[in-house]
Amino acid sequence: MPRHLPRSLHPHRSLIGLRSRPEPRRERPGADPDVGTGPVLRLDGLLAGHDGVAHCPAVSLDLHPGEVCAVVGANGTGKSTLLRTVLGHLPPVAGAALLDGHAVDETDPRFRRAVAGVLDDDAYLTELTVAEHVGLVASAHGCDAESAGWLERLGLAPVAHEHPDVLSSGQRRRLLLAAAFVRPSRVLVLDEPEQRLDAAGRDLVRREIRARARAGAAVLLATHDSRLVADATTTLVIADAATPLPASDAIERMRSW
Numbered sequence: 001m002p003r004h005l006p007r008s009l010h011p012h013r014s015l016i017g018l019r020s021r022p023e024p025r026r027e028r029p030g031a032d033p034d035v036g037t038g039p040v041l042r043l044d045g046l047l048a049g050h051d052g053v054a055h056c057p058a059v060s061l062d063l064h065p066g067e068v069c070a071v072v073g074a075n076g077t078g079k080s081t082l083l084r085t086v087l088g089h090l091p092p093v094a095g096a097a098l099l100d101g102h103a104v105d106e107t108d109p110r111f112r113r114a115v116a117g118v119l120d121d122d123a124y125l126t127e128l129t130v131a132e133h134v135g136l137v138a139s140a141h142g143c144d145a146e147s148a149g150w151l152e153r154l155g156l157a158p159v160a161h162e163h164p165d166v167l168s169s170g171q172r173r174r175l176l177l178a179a180a181f182v183r184p185s186r187v188l189v190l191d192e193p194e195q196r197l198d199a200a201g202r203d204l205v206r207r208e209i210r211a212r213a214r215a216g217a218a219v220l221l222a223t224h225d226s227r228l229v230a231d232a233t234t235t236l237v238i239a240d241a242a243t244p245l246p247a248s249d250a251i252e253r254m255r256s257w
């Protein structure tokens, strides 16, 4: 339990009973001593920002396998900054982001094995083709056979041999999603995964998030899409404070900004 929230305000405590949700399947990999029974991801009074200046209120959150937390807030409230800090791209201004009880460290192979992320930038390797890019990620995670299927599912097969800089912005977004979805992950961090996608793309993302959670992944996403919020098990509204709210209240708040 994070020190910073009273038990009654803890995201899980406060939402249980307010929303019905299926019991997530808890996978017990067992062989990894770091994988315990506690939260896979814990944000402990995490203040995210740049150069020591916080751009987001302090967040305390426990995310267990099978849970999906949607982070919502008006433009500029610090959602991307928070997710970058969770992915270890920015150091915390204060507090901590913990994976299996250890401070997140993107250089740690255990972290890289466990966590897949898509941020709001075009973080692809320009010298690789679409197929090479997705294939490289699949190969690194021992799942080469998945590669072609994800190219197909995300509509990238016709541009498989193109380089990212000649793709449309939506296709580039699909490429980043393919690279995240092609590999296994215990934690999935997605910054506005709906961004730049057409309706079919948004549906696919929504289905995949649900499927991943059913299979035991913990998902942390920032979004402006009320359908993704409605699907989440926990919703955190970022404003003057980071407040866990039932999805219906969060969606109502989203209409006001």
Ligand SMILES: Nc1ncnc2c1ncn2[C@@H]1O[C@H](COP(=O)(O)OP(=O)(O)OP(=O)(O)O)[C@@H](O)[C@H]1O
Pocket (backbone or CB within 6 Å): 050, 055, 073, 074, 075, 076, 077, 078, 079, 080, 081, 082
């Ligand atoms: N590299 C940076 N250096 C300094 N400040 C930054 C940097 N990137 C973002 N910021 C500032 O951090 C604040 C939060 O930005 P952030 O992108 O996290 O917001 P957001 O909630 O994700 O917004 P949106 O909904 O528009 O995506 C903004 O005031 C922004 O100007």
